[in-house]
Amino acid sequence: MPYQKSDGPTIVVALGGNALGNTPEEQAELVKETARNIIDLAETGANVVVTHGNGPQVGMINDAFALASSQLGSKVPAMPFPECGAMSQGYIGYQLSQALLNELKARDIMRSTANIVTQTVVDAADPAFEKPTKPVGPFMTEEEARAQAEKKGWTVKEDSGRGWRRVVPSPLPRRIVEFDAVRDLSDAGYVVVCAGGGGVPVVEENGAYRGVAAVIDKDRSAAMLAAEFQADMLIILTAVEKVCINFGTPQQEALSVMTPEQAKAYIVEGQFAPGSMLPKIEACLSFVERCPTGKALVTSLECAAAGLRGETGTVITAR
Ligand SMILES: Nc1ncnc2c1ncn2[C@@H]1O[C@H](COP(=O)(O)OP(=O)(O)O)[C@@H](O)[C@H]1O
Ligand SMILES: NC(=O)OP(=O)(O)O
Numbered sequence: 001m002p003y004q005k006s007d008g009p010t011i012v013v014a015l016g017g018n019a020l021g022n023t024p025e026e027q028a029e030l031v032k033e034t035a036r037n038i039i040d041l042a043e044t045g046a047n048v049v050v051t052h053g054n055g056p057q058v059g060m061i062n063d064a065f066a067l068a069s070s071q072l073g074s075k076v077p078a079m080p081f082p083e084c085g086a087m088s089q090g091y092i093g094y095q096l097s098q099a100l101l102n103e104l105k106a107r108d109i110m111r112s113t114a115n116i117v118t119q120t121v122v123d124a125a126d127p128a129f130e131k132p133t134k135p136v137g138p139f140m141t142e143e144e145a146r147a148q149a150e151k152k153g154w155t156v157k158e159d160s161g162r163g164w165r166r167v168v169p170s171p172l173p174r175r176i177v178e179f180d181a182v183r184d185l186s187d188a189g190y191v192v193v194c195a196g197g198g199g200v201p202v203v204e205e206n207g208a209y210r211g212v213a214a215v216i217d218k219d220r221s222a223a224m225l226a227a228e229f230q231a232d233m234l235i236i237l238t239a240v241e242k243v244c245i246n247f248g249t250p251q252q253e254a255l256s257v258m259t260p261e262q263a264k265a266y267i268v269e270g271q272f273a274p275g276s277m278l279p280k281i282e283a284c285l286s287f288v289e290r291c292p293t294g295k296a297l298v299t300s301l302e303c304a305a306a307g308l309r310g311e312t313g314t315v316i317t318a319r
Contacts, residue, residue: 003189008045009232014222015052016238035099040305053218054088054197059137082211089196114190119177120199126171134170134215139163160276169214173221195221223283227290234287234296243314284316
């Protein structure tokens, strides 16, 4: 029986790291809860398109191949970074779309899922290639990180007060290559998982695509995807229920709503940490600027359905 697109709103959901965990076993468990929260949205009648991060996973895959290759030589080839990105999309997308499908079946909802390994076009001249900023792989102590940097030529940085990590370039997304396929599947009623890890970054040369070693910010790709869809809503799910000002201080104040102008003023004040909340707010701004009738919501996974009902989370909207 063909699946049916619902008459409800189109929602693009971006999943943060806490929705996925760090090991295959942890991830398989966590995505069950993640799937319940996403299918809660679909059950309200929304057409849901899901994207997810891949920083820890793409680093893990890249490290594993580098180690195996150094120990086993030509039996295990060194794996290029774009291929590692594609593997992370397959690995996460497999577990996530399976959990979503199981949840749809458990609720007798006549819809299915599709996971698309997605490429995202970036600009070869993007200055981000000269200045790595995107954390990948596990957290390390400063000492471990500096030793790895010395040994492997990595760039390492402190990540938002949480420890040290390897960082790789993070160019801006320009276009999602498989967008038409994603839209067709969504129009046919599938819950689509796509643009994982922001999409495998590719550059276009003489009419052909070529993968490049980088990791795109998934919130930025989610915003672009939502704008291309002319979605009603972009939902960014992370570890906090609401965006705050004076975050982490005794004066901390949770925000329920921001206009784009207020959000820009808070950015100038430095209220959102670079590398964590700032790219999310910038992604929300870019979505509402391209879709003035759309709403961007930042909240936690557990609060997704309540956020959709307008009961919690931080909404950024020009309306
Ligand atoms: N102003 C802020 N308001 C709320 N959270 C903030 C703020 N600034 C920084 N953060 C931190 O940003 C985190 C979200 O960023 P991050 O963990 O990188 O996202 P992801 O869920 O995509 O992995 C929150 O869990 C919080 O610790
Ligand atoms: N690609 C990306 O943004 O991954 P993380 O969310 O894991 O940083």
